[in-house]
Amino acid sequence: MSTQKFRHLRIVGAAGTALVLALTVAGCSTKTSSSGDKADTWKPSGQVHMVVPFSPGGGSDIFGRAVASGIQDNSSAKVTTENHEGGSGAVGYSFIRSKKGNGQYLLAAETSLIALPMTTKLGYTWKSFTPLMQLANDNNLLMVPADSKLKNLKDVVALAKKGKFRMGVSGTSSPDALVANLFQDESKVKFRKVVVQSGGEMVTQLLGGSLDGGILNPGEAGEQIKAGKLRAIGVFSDERLKGSLSDIPTAKEQGIDVSFGQWRGIFGPPDMTDAQIKYWTGVLKKYSESADYKKYVKQNDLVSDVKEPAAFKKYLSSYADQVKQALPSGS
Incomplete structure (x- = not known):
């Protein structure tokens, strides 16, 4: 280069x-x-x-x-x-x-x-x-802080049903917001959406505890995953990702029929x-x-x-x- x-x-x-x-x-x-x-x-x-x-x-x-x-x-x-x-x-x-x-x-x-x-x-x-x-x-990953009690998408749905899940989205028409909409519709829940300006800001708020979860790309979240500061609990794709993220289950595997890339x-x-x-x-x-x-x-x-x-x-x-x-x- x-x-x-x-x-x-x-x-x-x-x-x-x-x-x-x-x-x-x-x-x-x-x-x-x-x-x-x-x-x-x-x-x-x-x-x-x-x-x-x-x-x-x-x-x-x-x-x-x-x-x-x-x-x-x-x-x-x-x-x-x-x-x-x-x-x-x-x-x-x-x-x-x-x-x-x-x-x-x-x-x-x-x-x-x-x-x-x-x-x-x-x-x-x-x-x-x-x-x-x-x-x-x-691809789109649902990320949570590393110390979160949320282990999978079913935990997210359970918390959302109580009206307590704070979901970060970067605008109303961003790819992550579209995935959040599909997730809500499929699960019949409503997230407490918090609008941020970018994936970088979402990472910051996740690390600071202002969000319970957020939808990010692997490129946005990769370094924090490697550092053990964030965890991915689901990927919204038809198949699992390859390489270091291959252990992340798809939403469909977890009973959430949502697949949406960008x-x-x-x-x-x-x-x-x-x-x-x-x-x-x-x-x-x-x-x-x-x-x-x-x-x-x-x-x-x-x-x-x-x-x-x-x-x-x-x-x-x-x-x-x-x-x-x-x-x-x-x-």
Whole structure:
């Protein structure tokens, strides 16, 4: 992996809804031109911006930084990773939308890009952006503090029936929130949901005792599992994970018929040119074939799943139907 340093910026949506709306309106502006863009060939000129729509420390942040590093190792591009957090991802999505046609900007995306516009009136959907490549599928674990008396999902259900289970979720339309909804519906219980800004914050609150449990990706929870500070008591997948997490039973094994994963991929702004799409697809393809990509997948217990633009779009359309079923009724 390249030893070259790249800057990390953190931009917080402090103005909330007003900022989101302002950026959304900006997305309707005239197409931005990028130097070096010709009819058939294009390559970035100057700084490339990898936008992560959540705060540092979570699965999206880990993914965005891994891909940014991979881009630098497989091209001449210089990449800055920026955290545009706020509004459950809306600040980052609206920022990317405002860069219409500008190939210098990339988005580290996942399930929330599909789910959030279904629950919040934003003026756009995932189809408003440019899918470039899916790179992996991620899993969801139910985590509890290491000293918790909860040993399995049946214990969680029993505590929830008493109205006492505090479940961490990062927004109302995040992948973990969707899993929590499915878990509630299947078990006919209600969790006391506590909204956090990212997987990193959820880990902090679990360690601090503010939560009884939370749904995290292996990459978000792995270090704490190894350190013996958090325990995974269930994975929401059809099969058990491989490797060091293979001893975690699936929800289905425990009588909870819920399986829901999330994709991770890279998008660009609206109205990218064919040349821009071709360039980034080529670079991302090289990264997906590299040793660093394989290391990222293994370290974060991901499932490698690479789809180029056409196949990625088809998959996203189908996945959107699954998301609708996982959203609360009335969304």
